[in-house]
Amino acid sequence: MIWLWGAVLFWLAAWAFNAWLANQPIARKRAVRLFIPALFGVTLLILWEGLVRGLNVPSVILPAPSAIWTTITRATPVLWGDFVQTILKGALSGYLIGCGAAFLTAIAIDRSPFLQRGLLPVGNFVAALPIVGIAPILVMWFGFDWQSKAAVVVVMVFFPVLVNTVAGLAATDRMQRDQMATWSASYWQSLVKLRLPAAMPFVFNGLKIATTLALIGAIVAEFFGSPIRGMGFRISTAVGQLSLDMVWAEIAVAAVAGSAFYGLVALIEKGVTFWHPSQRARS
Amino acid sequence: MRSVLPILTVLLAIVAIWYAAAVRLNSQWTHDQAARAGVEVSFGEVVSDTLRQERPVLPAPHQVAAGLWEGLAGQRLTSKRSLVYHGWVTLSATLVGFVIGTGLGVLLAVGIVHNRAMDMSVMPWAIASQTIPILAIAPMVIVVFASLGVTGLLPKAVISAYLSFFPVVVGMVKGLRSPGAMQLDLLKTYNASGGATLWKLRLPASMPYLFASLKVSVAASLVGAIVGELPAGASAGLGARLLSGSYYGQTIQIWAALFAAAILAAGLVIIIGAVERGTLRRMGMGR
Numbered sequence: 001m002i003w004l005w006g007a008v009l010f011w012l013a014a015w016a017f018n019a020w021l022a023n024q025p026i027a028r029k030r031a032v033r034l035f036i037p038a039l040f041g042v043t044l045l046i047l048w049e050g051l052v053r054g055l056n057v058p059s060v061i062l063p064a065p066s067a068i069w070t071t072i073t074r075a076t077p078v079l080w081g082d083f084v085q086t087i088l089k090g091a092l093s094g095y096l097i098g099c100g101a102a103f104l105t106a107i108a109i110d111r112s113p114f115l116q117r118g119l120l121p122v123g124n125f126v127a128a129l130p131i132v133g134i135a136p137i138l139v140m141w142f143g144f145d146w147q148s149k150a151a152v153v154v155v156m157v158f159f160p161v162l163v164n165t166v167a168g169l170a171a172t173d174r175m176q177r178d179q180m181a182t183w184s185a186s187y188w189q190s191l192v193k194l195r196l197p198a199a200m201p202f203v204f205n206g207l208k209i210a211t212t213l214a215l216i217g218a219i220v221a222e223f224f225g226s227p228i229r230g231m232g233f234r235i236s237t238a239v240g241q242l243s244l245d246m247v248w249a250e251i252a253v254a255a256v257a258g259s260a261f262y263g264l265v266a267l268i269e270k271g272v273t274f275w276h277p278s279q280r281a282r283s
Numbered sequence: 284m285r286s287v288l289p290i291l292t293v294l295l296a297i298v299a300i301w302y303a304a305a306v307r308l309n310s311q312w313t314h315d316q317a318a319r320a321g322v323e324v325s326f327g328e329v330v331s332d333t334l335r336q337e338r339p340v341l342p343a344p345h346q347v348a349a350g351l352w353e354g355l356a357g358q359r360l361t362s363k364r365s366l367v368y369h370g371w372v373t374l375s376a377t378l379v380g381f382v383i384g385t386g387l388g389v390l391l392a393v394g395i396v397h398n399r400a401m402d403m404s405v406m407p408w409a410i411a412s413q414t415i416p417i418l419a420i421a422p423m424v425i426v427v428f429a430s431l432g433v434t435g436l437l438p439k440a441v442i443s444a445y446l447s448f449f450p451v452v453v454g455m456v457k458g459l460r461s462p463g464a465m466q467l468d469l470l471k472t473y474n475a476s477g478g479a480t481l482w483k484l485r486l487p488a489s490m491p492y493l494f495a496s497l498k499v500s501v502a503a504s505l506v507g508a509i510v511g512e513l514p515a516g517a518s519a520g521l522g523a524r525l526l527s528g529s530y531y532g533q534t535i536q537i538w539a540a541l542f543a544a545a546i547l548a549a550g551l552v553i554i555i556g557a558v559e560r561g562t563l564r565r566m567g568m569g570r
Binding site: 015018019021022023027033036037039040041060061062114115116117118119121122125128129130132133134136137139140141211212215216219220223224225231232235236239240242244247248250251254255258259261262263 | 286288289290291292293294297308340398399400402403404405406407408411413414415416418419420422423425426427430431498502505506509510513521522525526528529532534537538540541544545548549552
């Protein structure tokens, strides 16, 4: 019982502290802005630990964070192998191929308004469909190894990136394009020097959406068949053995990998689109 | 309406590419069969054979359409082979999850907008959670609920709710914050309470944002329900159709289930779009 009340008390105290801190003038400082959500996250973990211990929740229903952490440290080689198989081989290669193909397609259809008018509604429509469902088909075609996962990722990321890139290439206004024309810039010159840079905020918007989709595609595709490693494989087999601490460890790895992947793309975006108002305002 | 012709062209091109790919991918099997029987096959025979195989690598569009029609209209509605039955199983979980997720999302967004501490502590996590492949927890949710003795619709609805929750929170916070300082000041001069401000200014102003995120979240909750049917040998639902099709190599069944899911998703998004247009027009915000 002491665990339960301790955790609840700690939670209330931390919440009161956060509420007090948020209304102080120092709440505008960057460090405090990071500290408040961090404290909230830690509180949730402690509340979780306290509830599991205090109420004696069996570990086949919800393992405590400490048990999950033990699994992470104990099974690091397994987790690393799964990470390499799913994220580095499956998701990342598929992400690069898919985004590259979408980008090149967008530039290829850029000169044809006819194709754009046809492809954009279709692309928007496809982007809303449950494309994950294509996973069993691609697993049949490309085998159980990472190639089929990469193929699923390619299909999943293609349309969001395509739609965003096409929208971005249309983002310059008439006056800017006329300016390029008065300099007698060729199509390629105005594409490289004006329209592609102007499209970058849109392109990166698509790339950021695609990071999450890539991880989801790679993990879910493994539910349909995989070699004996990979995060999706480990999750589905560990669930079957009721070793939920292993499942949570994989989910923690997936969460960290997903945030890191997103953060990396956001960082590149910051470097490429430093001129855009949304980036300047933050500094 | 002037984009009808381009869209039709693109769709026709897709169908043409599909047929070509079907002939190419399935011809291997035809050639193997012919070699085993010791007969030569002409090109015309290869083409006609690849388009009507029992278990093709890639079913041709007309085979998928036939499979879809067979599943939708050719069965009794309660039959285990009817796609209407499986679609309903998936749709009911999707809708329950969607309603729960949207409701909780709106409530949390209201809390975030009114409470500074909540804004600063919860909002970064809500945004960060969008970068996490949440779908990975689906098998675990199913099994944990099963070990608690709860099976059927509820576990899938929980996954759906979870997936549709965060887009609504992020969109609604943006929407509830969208009234300008001048409008908020006006309500202050009327001595409006917080509740009245929420009810008469913030909620109406957030409607366009709400509908934009509803479209995202209904698609996400359908994906959640389908993936929720994959593990633990679920016997009904579009996800179960996908899985059993992939076990037994029934490619036509997979494609038919896939298209049923696509039709379902498109239908849900179109319904929300129609509600959006109607609501916004009555509120005087329609285009």
